[in-house]
Structures are given as C-alpha cells and as structure tokens.
Amino acid sequence: MTSDVGLRERKKRATRAALSDAAWSLMTESGIEAVTAEAVAAAVDVSPRTFRNYFASREEAILDRILQRVTTFVEALRARPAGEPVWDSLAYVLPDMIMEMLGERERDAATLARVCAENPAMLAQQLAALGHVERMIAEVIAERTGADVERDLAPHLLAAVPGFAMRAVVTLWAEGATDRPLPDLVRMSIAQLRDGLPLGRAAPPT
Amino acid sequence: MTSDVGLRERKKRATRAALSDAAWSLMTESGIEAVTAEAVAAAVDVSPRTFRNYFASREEAILDRILQRVTTFVEALRARPAGEPVWDSLAYVLPDMIMEMLGERERDAATLARVCAENPAMLAQQLAALGHVERMIAEVIAERTGADVERDLAPHLLAAVPGFAMRAVVTLWAEGATDRPLPDLVRMSIAQLRDGLPLGRAAPPT
DNA sequence: GGCAAAGTTTCCAAGTCGGAAAAATCGTGG
DNA sequence: CCACGATTTTTCCGACTTGGAAACTTTGCC
Numbered sequence: 001m002t003s004d005v006g007l008r009e010r011k012k013r014a015t016r017a018a019l020s021d022a023a024w025s026l027m028t029e030s031g032i033e034a035v036t037a038e039a040v041a042a043a044v045d046v047s048p049r050t051f052r053n054y055f056a057s058r059e060e061a062i063l064d065r066i067l068q069r070v071t072t073f074v075e076a077l078r079a080r081p082a083g084e085p086v087w088d089s090l091a092y093v094l095p096d097m098i099m100e101m102l103g104e105r106e107r108d109a110a111t112l113a114r115v116c117a118e119n120p121a122m123l124a125q126q127l128a129a130l131g132h133v134e135r136m137i138a139e140v141i142a143e144r145t146g147a148d149v150e151r152d153l154a155p156h157l158l159a160a161v162p163g164f165a166m167r168a169v170v171t172l173w174a175e176g177a178t179d180r181p182l183p184d185l186v187r188m189s190i191a192q193l194r195d196g197l198p199l200g201r202a203a204p205p206t
Numbered sequence: 207m208t209s210d211v212g213l214r215e216r217k218k219r220a221t222r223a224a225l226s227d228a229a230w231s232l233m234t235e236s237g238i239e240a241v242t243a244e245a246v247a248a249a250v251d252v253s254p255r256t257f258r259n260y261f262a263s264r265e266e267a268i269l270d271r272i273l274q275r276v277t278t279f280v281e282a283l284r285a286r287p288a289g290e291p292v293w294d295s296l297a298y299v300l301p302d303m304i305m306e307m308l309g310e311r312e313r314d315a316a317t318l319a320r321v322c323a324e325n326p327a328m329l330a331q332q333l334a335a336l337g338h339v340e341r342m343i344a345e346v347i348a349e350r351t352g353a354d355v356e357r358d359l360a361p362h363l364l365a366a367v368p369g370f371a372m373r374a375v376v377t378l379w380a381e382g383a384t385d386r387p388l389p390d391l392v393r394m395s396i397a398q399l400r401d402g403l404p405l406g407r408a409a410p411p412t
Numbered sequence: 413g414g415c416a417a418a419g420t421t422t423c424c425a426a427g428t429c430g431g432a433a434a435a436a437t438c439g440t441g442g
Numbered sequence: 443c444c445a446c447g448a449t450t451t452t453t454c455c456g457a458c459t460t461g462g463a464a465a466c467t468t469t470g471c472c
Contacts, residue, residue, distance in 0.1 A: 008418070008469050015419095037459080047421050052460070056326065120262070124330030127337060131329070131373070153375070153395055160373065164366050169359070189359055214438050214449070221450095243428080253452050258429070 016054050018044045020065035023055075027062050028111050032119055035062060059125035066100070067129050073097035074136045078143070086141055086158060095186050098166045109182060113170055130163045137162065165189040222260050224250045226271035229261075233268050234317050238325055241268060265331035272306070273335050279303035280342045284349070292347055292364060301392050304372045315388060319376055336369045343368065371395040 005013075022043040026035045035058040037048040044051075055061035073093055080089040099109075116123040138159035142149035149155055169185045180188075228249040232241045241264040243254040250257075261267035279299055286295040305315075322329040344365035348355035355361055375391045386394075 006470070011469090012419080049422075049461090050420055053420080056460095060326075120334060121330075123337065124327075124334040127333035128326060128330040131333060134373075153391075153398060156373075157370070157395065157398065160370050164363070164370065185359075189363065192359060192363065212439070217438090218450080255430085255453075256451055259451080262429090 015044065015046065015050070017065060017068070019046075019051055019054055020061050020063075020068075023058060023061040024065060027115065028108075032058065032062075032115055032122065057121070057125065059122050062122070063125055063129050067132065069100050070097060070133055071136070073100060074133065074140060077137065078140045080144075082144070086145055089144070090158065090161060091190055094162050094165070094190055095183060098162060098169075098186050099183060109170065109173075113173070130166070134159045134163055161190075161193055165193060221250070221252065221256070223271060223274070225252075225257055225260055226267050226269075226274075229264060229267035230271060233321065234314070238264065238268075238321055238328065263327070263331070265328050268328070269331055269335050273338070275306050276303060276339055277342070279306060280339065280346060283343065284346045286350075288350070292351055295350070296364065296367060297396055300368050300371070300396055301389060304368060304375075304392050305389060315376065315379070319379075336372070340365045340369055367396075367399055371399060 019040055022040045023035050026039055026043070037051045037058075040058075040061065041048040041051040051061070055064065073096060076097075077089055077093045080092065112126070116126055134156075138155040139149050141147070141158050142152065142155040145155065147155050165186060169182070169189050173182055173185055225246055229241050229246045232245055232249065243257045243264075246264075246267065247254040247257040257267070261270065279302060282303075283295055283299045286298065318332070322332055340362075344361040345355050347353070347364050348358065348361040351361065353361050371392060375388070375395050379388055379391055
C-alpha cells in the first residue's frame with residue numbers, strides 16, 4: 001500500500017500525521033488555546049511555517065488525523081461484496097466508522113463534543129470534515145449502484161445517513177441526557193433510519 | 207412583534223441587519239476578499255470595531271441575515287395546525303425555507319455554493335449555521351410531538367431532513383449537472399425522503 | 413556526482429483580533 | 443425637560459495570525 005510511494009511522499013505523510021497527532025494531544029491536554037503553530041511545530045520539531053504549509057488552521061490540524069482514519073472505512077465500504085444491497089453495506093460499516101470519526105475512544109468523543117460545543121470554529125471544521133466524508137461515501141455508493149454521482153440524488157441521500165446518525169446521536173449523548181453507551185446509540189439510530197423515518201409520531205423514548 | 211422593544215434594541219437589530227446585508231453585497235459584487243471589517247463598516251457608516259462587536263468573522267456576517275430569515279420559517283413550522291403530522295408540516299414549510307437559506311434568488315444560491323466550494327471557512331460557517339437551524343427545528347418538532355428533545359432521537363433525525371435535502375440538492379445543482387430549476391429539485395428530494403430512503407438500488411436518473 | 417523538482421526554513425509586511433477607556437446614545441425617574 | 447445610570451459605539455493600540463518571497467535543504471533520477 002505504501003510501496004508505490006517514495007521517501008519524499010512518506011516523509012510528507014509522516015510529518016502531516018505527526019503534526020495532527022500533536023495538535024490533538026495539545027488540545028486534549030491543554031485546551032484548544034494551546035494549539036498554536038508554535039506549540040505544535042515545536043512538538044514535532046519543525047518550523048511554525050511548515051505547520052502552516054500543511055494546515056490552514058488549528059482546527060483543520062486537529063481533525064486531520066481522524067479524517068484520514070475515516071477514509072479507511074470508506075475504503076471498507078468500497079470493498080463490500082458486489083451484490084450486497086447498499087443499505088446492508090452501510091449498516092455493516094457505519095458503527096465502526098462513526099466511532100472512528102468520534103475518536104478512538106469514547107473519551108475522545110466527549111472531548112471533541114465539548115470543544116465543539118464551546119468553540120464555533122471547531123464545530124464548523126468538524127461539520128466541514130463530515131461533508132467531505134459524505135462526498136466520498138456518495139461516490140462509493142454511486143459506483144456500487146451504477147448511479148451517476150453527478151446527476152442522481154439517491155447516492156447523496158444515502159451518503160448523508162452516517163453524518164445524519166452521528167450528529168443526532170452525539171448531540172444527545174454529549175448533553176449527557178442518556179447513559180447508554182455510545183455504540184448502542186449509533187446502532188439504534190441506524191436501525192431507526194433503516195426502518196424508515198418516524199412519520200409524525202415521536203419514537204418511543206430512549 | 208417589534209412593539210415590545212425599545213429604540214435601542216431596534217437600532218441594534220438594524221445595525222446588525224445592515225452590516226450583514228452589506229457583507230453579502232460586498233461578497234457577491236467583489237468576492238469574499240473584499241469583505242473586510244473596514245469595507246463593511248464603511249458601507250454602513252460605523253466603525254470597524256463595531257463590525258467586530260457584532261460578528262466574529264466575515265463569514266458569520268455574510269450568513270447572519272439569511273440565518274435570521276430562516277428563523278422566520280422555523281416559527282412558521284411551529285405555527286402549523288396542532289394535529290398535523292410532523293412530516294406533513296415539514297413538507298409544507300421546507301421548500302420555502304430551503305430556498306430562503308440559499309438566498310432570495312437562485313442567483314444567490316449559485317453564488318453561495320461557488321464561494322463555499324472554494325472557501326473552506328465559508329463552507330464551515332454555512333454548515334455551522336445549518337446545524338443551528340436543525341437544533342431549532344428539533345426543538346419545535348419535539349414540542350409538537352410531545353417528545354423530549356434532550357432524550358429522544360426522533361426529533362433530531364427528522365430535523366436533519368431539511369439540511370439533508372438541501373445539501374444533497376445544492377451539491378447536484380451547483381455542479382451544473384442538472385438543468386432543472388432548484389425548487390423542483392428540493393421538492394423531489396423531499397418526496398424521495400418521504401417515500402423512504404432508496405434501499406440499495408439507485409433511484410431513476412434525473 | 414550533478415541537476416531539477418519539491419519541501420523546509422527564515423524573514424517580514426499586511427491583516428486580524430479583541431481589551432481598555434473615552435465618547436455618544438438611550439431609558440427612566442424625578 | 444433634565445440628569446443620571448446603563449448600554450453601545452468609537453478610538454487607540456499591542457498581540458497575534460497569515461501567507462508571500464527567497465534562501466536553503468532534501469529527494470528523485472540520470
């Protein structure tokens with residue numbers, strides 16, 4: 001997988017990953033204020049200007065690593081058996097993907113949710129990243145169903161499901177209004193979407 | 207509606223609206239680069255510092271007026287007959303609301319889409335605004351269905367439908383891959399959602 | 413080795429942000 | 443109607459951020 005890229009490309013990826021990791025660590029340990037070009041660059045031992053060459057903002061840097069990891073799951077979606085209904089493929093891949101987007105552990109999800117709640121720029125960046133993922137998913141779905149991603153609506157609607165489920169779930173979960181574990185909530189909301197949107201009646205309470 | 211607020215409050219709202227209008231005009235006429243605190247403030251004849259008191263960023267200023275107008279439609283949703291199924295209420299209010307979010311004319315929608323496509327900060331801000339609207343809609347839906355917005359999933363899932371439809375539609379439309387008028391596309395995607403998400407098969411081509 | 417391409421660094425000018433305090437404006441009770 | 447407190451706007455300004463330009467280093471390839 002990495003055999004077809006040279007040293008230069010590998011170094012670039014390593015630097016990018018290291019910067020993003022450092023940015024995330026700084027945020028969790030010292031708050032988002034601490035994520036400055038100087039601090040992150042110092043942690044990775046490059047110049048601040050290099051940090052800015054890679055990322056346009058601290059928020060982008062913080063989320064980049066998660067975005068990279070989520071891409072892995074998009075590939076997993078692409079790799080599902082050819083005959084499988086798209087919805088089944090989604091249901092299979094989504095819980096893990098969403099958990100990945102939220103961070104490797106629930107603690108990370110809580111951190112991210114908290115920071116986003118009190119930091120508009122972070123929220124905005126997270127939503128933008130989500131949109132990017134949706135675009136990738138739409139392309140995979142179009143590819144697998146033979147739809148035209150440039151002309152058909154269906155791939156985009158289906159692709160929005162993950163973000164859909166994720167945002168709804170995280171909103172609920174982050175507000176601490178439920179004590180169910182996060183993966184359960186993810187599965188619940190996917191099941192609810194699969195069975196159809198509730199049409200005018202509230203679903204049974206959590 | 208404005209009778210219970212004094213002159214001070216009215217002036218504040220007028221200033222905010224004027225600043226946002228000026229910011230939007232500047233963007234459409236001279237590009238987002240032209241939307242500086244200086245330029246916008248000059249157009250409204252206040253100090254640049256006042257502009258910054260109202261808005262944390264140019265993007266926020268540009269979108270604020272649209273956000274305010276959309277709030278009107280959320281109120282329209284709240285005002286639908288009490289017995290009406292929520293889905294019907296949504297179907298009734300949504301096309302207009304989405305058109306409003308996109309701008310008063312289709313030309314505005316195109317402008318916004320183009321700027322967002324080439325400007326991450328603008329995209330992020332738009333998505334954040336969308337999230338804000340969704341939260342408001344979720345609250346109205348919860349209120350109307352007797353659900354608990356802090357605990358139930360259904361209001362949040364339904365509330366995401368507008369943004370859902372909007373993003374999918376605008377993505378298609380802005381890329382110029384279809385020649386149908388925007389309102390038609392909005393109605394199509396809502397109908398498609400109402401009838402259920404396509405389960406594993408592509409919808410008929412546009 | 414040597415040359416071109418790509419990446420990194422230093423330097424720095426222009427732009428942005430927001431605190432502090434003075435000045436202007438508004439609401440209210442005499 | 444005025445005067446006083448509360449709120450908003452303005453001026454001033456220092457700290458921070460952003461990204462261009464050019465020198466320098468590393469990598470890819472012959």
